[in-house]
Amino acid sequence: MxxxxxxxxxxxxxxxxxxxxxxxxxxxxxxxxxxxxxxxxxxxxxxxxxxxxxxxxxxxxxxxxxxxxxxxxxxxxxxxxxxxxxxxxxxxxxxxxxxxxxxQAERRKEKKNSQPLQWTGNAIDLVEIIYGIHEMGCINNGEIPLKQLAPILYSFFGVETKDCYRFYTDIKRRKTISHTHFLEQMQERLNERIRRDEEAELKRR
Known part of the structure; x- marks a missing residue:
């Protein structure tokens, strides 16, 4: 806590x-x-x-x-x-x-007022993405701690700071669905889009 x-x-x-x-x-x-x-x-x-x-x-x-x-x-x-x-x-x-x-507070206030993005999905799905990004080490060569990365991404997506550790605990406790349910859905839908685009390109030839 x-x-x-x-x-x-x-x-x-x-x-x-x-x-x-x-x-x-x-x-x-x-x-x-x-x-x-x-x-x-x-x-x-x-x-x-x-x-x-x-x-x-x-x-x-x-x-x-x-x-x-x-x-x-x-x-x-x-x-x-x-x-x-x-x-x-x-x-x-x-x-x-x-x-x-x-x-810092003034910059955060200005950034919040001009925020063009708003996360409209479930908070737990965003936490999956945050942990995935952190594990991939693709921000600052993986040297940024999770406790710093999470608030930055929450702010970027226009979400009030949540307790990502509690959501992560919920993710680990999943029994009826995969631990990475949202990421797998994202992968599946992206692959499906790629297949549709490839089929459409073949039809135009």
Whole structure:
């Protein structure tokens, strides 16, 4: 679930264990990078807000905040992470209230207003295409992560951001039809069109 994206990082796992300082620092840096990436994307500010809020709650009530020895490295990193998450929550709140206008948000707004395409099929069919494109590695040489590719394609087709991971789970659970039902239908119809075109060309000769 998307609100768990921050609490499922290695940082949360290590602050509750007995990791060494280097491991904690590395995982902390990774956690901060994940927060920055989440707040920089903002394709779905609601999900970003939920993820940050959940992370704040878990950090606020973490056992390490109750440690009397304030020099404890895990306690320090928990406090630093909590402080940063709270600052980002404040920043997200300003964006949502219109107090802050980011260049990315303005570009997305302009693009949405001039969007000529609108996906009118089922959302799960679009997810099949997105996963297919990602697996083929034909965008940016396959180096773009799925979590970045999906919102871009959703936006391109004029679809509000959906939880593609949930749809993918539904695809994997299919029992009565093929997992790639839509892609196979697309292939079948394209091949049928090619056959019709070839037959029409033969008749004109």
């Amino acid at each position: 998307e609100h768990l994206i921050l609490t499922e990082t290695s940082f949360f796992r290590l602050i509750g264990g007995s990791a060494c300082n280097d491991e904690i620092q590395e995982s902390y840096n990774g956690f901060i990078s994940e927060v920055v990436s989440l707040c920089s994307d903002m394709s779905n500010p609601e999900n970003t807000f939920f993820a940050l809020s959940f992370a704040e709650t878990e950090l606020q009530f973490h056992d390490m905040l109750q440690v009397e020895n304030t020099g404890n490295s895990r306690s320090i990193y928990v406090r630093k992470a909590l402080s940063f998450v709270r600052k980002m929550l404040e920043y997200i709140g300003q964006i949502r209230s219109g107090q802050v206008h980011t260049p």
